[in-house]
Amino acid sequence: MTTDTHDITVTVNGTPYRRQVESRLLLSDFLRHDLLLAGTHVGCEHGVCGACTVIFDGAPVRSCLMFAAQADGHAIETVEGLAPDREHLHPLQQAMHECHGLQCGYCTPGILMTMKVFLEENPAPDETQIREALSGNLCRCTGYQHIVEAVKLAAERMRR
Amino acid sequence: MKPAPFRYVAARTVEQALALKAEHGEDARFLAGGQSLVPTMNFRLTQPALLIDINPLAALAGVRNGAAERLRIGALTRYRTLEREAAIAAKLPLVQQALPHIAHPQIRNRGTIGGNLAHADPASEMPAIVVALGGRLRAQSAKGERWIAAADFFVGALTTALHPDEMLTEVELPVAPPRSGAAFLEVSRRRGDFALIGVACTVRLDEAGRCVEARIGLCNAGDAPVFAKAACDALVGRPLGAAEIGAAADLVQGAIDPGGSIHASKEFQRHLARVLTARALAAANERARQDYRP
Secondary structure, three states: OOOOEEEEEEEEOOEEEEEEEEOOOEHHHHHHHHOOOOOOOOOOOOOOOOOOEEEEOOEEEEHHHOEHHHHOOOEEEOHHHOOOOOOOOOHHHHHHHHOOOOOOOOOHHHHHHHHHHHHHHOOOOOHHHHHHHHOOOOOOOOOOHHHHHHHHHHHHHHHO | OOOOOOEEEEOOOHHHHHHHHHHHHHHEEEEOOOOOHHHHHHOOOOOOOEEEEOOOOHHHOOEEEOOOOEEEEEOOOEHHHHHHOHHHHHHOHHHHHHHHHOOOHHHHHHOEHHHHHHHOOOOOHHHHHHHHHOOEEEEEEOOEEEEEEHHHHEEEOOEEOOOOOOEEEEEEEEOOOOOEEEEEEEEEOOOOOOEEEEEEEEEEEOOOOEEEEEEEEEEOOOOOOEEOHHHHHHHOOOEOOHHHHHHHHHHHHHHOOOOOOOOOOHHHHHHHHHHHHHHHHHHHHHHHHHOOOO
16 A cells, blocks of 8 residues: 555644645644644543643644644644743643642643633633543643642633 | 554545445545544554545534424534534533533544444443434435434444445434423543443423323443333323332333443443433433423
């Protein structure tokens, strides 16, 4: 079987990229290996852990459950695009830092991208809603308590 | 954890997708949300030669009115869309209640009702709901189309009545009638996991509060979604008190043959089915009693 490839144009964090990709290339591997945006982490590669969550056309999705070829013509946000500049963190990142919302940090990019959209849609969530929204992201270090605190703090600051 | 090589085609029209499927049959798979298919490809349990991506086919997505008090949901409609769709909350309360139980927000952002149903995982919520509601499913091929009753659609675990050249394009469900109530309950090990047992039920009452119709579907209770007919029949004609509900729940417990697993023995699953059926029937009955829409 000859290799099936596709020419795609994908906008990632506002920058358009043109690449040739093999059909079977996962979107997660495309971001990490082809675009060298290794902030998107790969955990389970079957949709369970949430580490690879990116924002696809405005919605958080598992990048390990999509093919790069499917991203042709679409817009993606990754953790690299979260901070406004090199001097400042996004309020979610700042709150995760202050509340000790991470230890090893492996799950953090997926959690940040999930929570970014969640807070945009739910500016004043209660703890139950936060935990529900976090349910698709596994963290094996923190026990989630500090992540929930961080999301609360970020929500409060982002409402101001 | 990388898929085997395949050829990828982003379909431009439904006709093109169906022609490709007719040509390649079992060697080709449709890619909808991919939330069930792609994990199996990553594990190399599924190795299609051709992947026909139907995501560009916007005509397959959306909710519209069907004939005579029925709603039609396009196969490519994403679960997140259904969560936000006012018609679902108003007309299909059983579906609305089940949506939060279907995996996680990120999965629902991508996952589609058609992909979920065509995957036919007996532990999945939506097949049990479609069976409970007595819906029907539209199968299209290059040769034409047919409607398949939900009871005939789910043949077994991961197996449907779809032919190799057919695509599931739409599901049609009856809207909740006046004086009816719905309830969906499940027990899973963690939020978003597959149900150890899930129960979907609706109850319709007459003006005197007697049960006119009850419908009970279960997930993970067998090789395919289960419709608990004997229990449903036993409830008709009477007000639903604790005794009637308990008797129906006992019938469900005795009728199902769940697979059992390291997480839940067959006996425990049967126990859960009885307890959840009783709770769901009581909740649905209460909602029906409060529902006095003309």
